[in-house]
Amino acid sequence: MLAVIGGTGVDKFPGLELERRQVVQTPYGLPSSPLLYGRYQGKQVVFLARHGSSHSIPPHQINYRANIWALQKIGVQRIFSLAAVGAINAEMKNADLVIPDQLIDYTWGRQHTFFEAPDKPVTHIDFSQPYCPEFSADLLRVAKDNHIVAHPQAVYAVTQGPRLETSAEINRLERDGCDIVGMTAMPEAVLAKELGLCYASCAIIANPAAGRGDGESIDMEAIEAYVAQGLSQAQALLVAYLAQSDNG
């Protein structure tokens, strides 16, 4: 089964024909929201609102372990993660879609592993490919076949938030090789990897990163407006992907 995790601007999933909701208890507490099971264009999907059903959980307080554990528990194999991001790379414009293939983790203090219980052996998982290459390639192929424009191969800088970055921080992220900046890909991606789930992301450019726009400050309203614009393309991508998948 495919799960969609919705980020900023995607607390509900338009077009999902809701069949049932499930509150899943996990050893880590409750996920950000109930799981919404339904059909999207006739195909089975489950939706989780990363920031909660009413967008009240900031990135550093999301219970990433409960979210990923719950999805694995119900039999999810692939996660399509939607994320609003700022653009560092000038080629990436507002409302564009990006399928990142790498990330750099600048977060701190988040619960970021399942391998720390006294009864679990110390485990160092391979994370050289933070995003599932097969799923990402499927998404890029489907995008191309359906004339949906999506940037391949981007490095996602994951910052702690909830504040946005300083211009100097963005300059540093650019020197580090980052193309986009957001706050939630970690520890989400690594936790999915630890549980053997195939995790890919569709990032939507919501704003030029700090210091990169026309000098205006970045505001939430504009972010949400561009996410809404990009979301229609992200949904078209998801529909096209589901149409060619064997998801029930």
Ligand code: HPA
């Ligand atoms: N920085 C970090 N996270 C974000 C941004 C940004 O500019 N825009 C949307 N999420």
